[in-house]
Amino acid sequence: MAVFDDLVGQDQAIAVLSRAAVAAGEVVAGGRGAGMTHAWLFTGPPGSGREHAARAFAAALLCPDGGCGHCDQCHQALIGSHPDLETVRPEGLSYSVKQTRELILRAAGAPTQGRWRVILFEDADRATESAANALLKAIEEPPPRTVWLLCAPAPDDLMITIRSRCRLVNLVTPAPEAVAHVLATRDSVPWEVATFAARAAQGHISRARALALDEEVRRRRESVLGIPRSLTGVGECVTAAERLVKTAEEEAAAATAVLNESETSELRKLYGEGSTGKGLNRGLVRGGAGALKELEDRQKSRATRIKRDSLDAALLELVSFYRDVLAMQFGAGVELANDDVRFDLDQLAKASTPEETLRRIDAVMLCRERLGLNVNPQMAVEAMMLALRG
Template sequence: MTSGVWSQLVGQEPAVEVLSAAAASAAKLVDGETKAAGAMTHAWLFTGPPGSGRSVSARTFAAALQCIIGVGCGECPGCRTALAGTHADVKLVVPEGLSISVAEMRALVQAAARRPTTGRWQVVIIEDADRLTEGAANALLKAVEEPPERTVFVLCAPSDHPEDISVTIRSRCRLVNLRTPSAAAIAEVLIERDGVPPERAQWAASVCGGHVGRARRLATDENARERRESVLRIPLGLRTPSDVFTCADGLIKVAEADASEESKVRDESEKSELRTAMGGDATGKGLGGAKRAAEAAVKALEKKQKSRSTRTQRNTLDLALIDLAGFYRDVLVTLSRSGASLTHPDRAGDITAAARQWSPESTLRRLEAVLECREAIEWNVKPRIAIEAMVTTLRQG
């Protein structure tokens, strides 16, 4: 396994080679060796399939750039604070709603124009950069075209193909393609880094679809395992017309519960901190205006939290739909006798039973219904409508 901060990247040896060389060149630039900076550039675009570790790679690269000795040692204050998300010169944009606004991007670009305060570089990481609105993309483009001397922009796009990022921004970035890690590499990191028992680690790695974060959740969270089981019972559980609505309702409730569980404590904490910061909980004469301002700010925060909850629900639904698509894909693999590995090897019995009941054509129609549902939700169709239409097709074939 790789050492230092690079041990965070699972199964990404080619990317580690590129990024470690760039970090070494960046360190020489800071030290005044301008002729040795060939591997470094001011704008990067990390792409790869879901679970390949785009955001982890971006934070790891930021840590290596802030490393005091320039190699990503993983031990110095620069490495540790960057990885922990507390480094003053590493700014991380994580879309909590459905898009990244122009106002948010303008504020970020303005902050990025300053020289580093405690670190070696000013690093700006934008996760899910495909969610930039047109105005936000234009604001970012100006900064990428004329970057400050010690600022690095790192963009992450959630696909194998970076076409979701505007071509003008893409043309100014160095592309780093990440790959789906192997099951063996994922199991190894679960065992060695997370202390997961070997048998469970190997199971989680085999059913996660190459998604490292999903493997960790399945290995460590009983609720995540139960949610997956409930989703994979759907294909063979659609026996009567009423099952369509029962299964659709179940999927929606799982997503809502997941979003509520993730958001509840965080939302209340944010509201309390905001009221305190604005004096909304204070008492005394003349504080009416402060309280009104605090309540207005809380309402704006609640709107942001609602958008974040919607995104969490959609992400949970999408994971469920990916699991369903994997099931129908496995049925097609079984029907074709191709010998390809199953996405859900632990459901081999159900997959074989489905292959006996369904024709290749009806299985393909079911798979297409799942993929169309994913696309419909992404285009803001109400999830319940999209899910019910999908489940109807799943039953009828």
């Protein structure tokens, strides 16, 4: 299986990347390699597989056969262990200039196996302005065999000076049928469950896989879709907001607890805590307290991002619910993403007007915007719930 075979519904992008991989092989052989460039920008809506496409392209660049999918080079690239592939995942709310400069120094090294040095920067839109400026200089003057693969939701999420120096690969939302086929054939999901998950996820591949395989994810979705019918009074609005925020906090805590403990323990050992012997003590050596504080700040930022992402996923579920209500109100012949709760959709469609539904969608989108501006989550979600009650 070639490395690009796993990209669902991305025929145009596959064609571009396949030609570039061939050109990259020509460059390695001493040729001109028209069609290959040193900087690429992968864009597309959530769930379209930006990072997956970038990783597949990295494997194709590192593979002597252009991405055969079965050699050691491909395998190492796809699982992230290849020595010439540097993967960057901003864990906090942003990626700092200090981190970017350290990354640029690592990117300047020559490839260890003679082909390419590949830097895969996931969520490049999280780079701060100063970090983006530092990144721009590295992209403008890259080493001969270094390739930058940047991922972002849209080209406008990056500085124009950066995106103008990158070749754009725009991914699309795959059709639900294609996603269902992948779940059924590669994950052995029963076809009925696969079609439900693909429809509910609206083409978001990882979300569809989670819905198909994780009962807890399905339970959380049912809880979110039950919010509209529960907003019968002000007290119920406040309770629903509190429950939604608390769920996001619990999810963030569960996702970070083990990792935080491991990181803290390793750092304490690095700075000598618990060491014994002449001239040593059991406390942190000089500089350890500052490093520990910096680690704690990063961990808090990571937890905040996970909490915000969890809330945002729930808000998008609400948007899809009201979008289905609007479709029913207008009699649009489109497939409903939440057909499994058709009774609730029909009840609300009959009890409200399209104008009211649009105002509710606007309220959810406003809440997303406020959360992005660091408004207190409880206050932002409470205001949204009151607006949804109308």
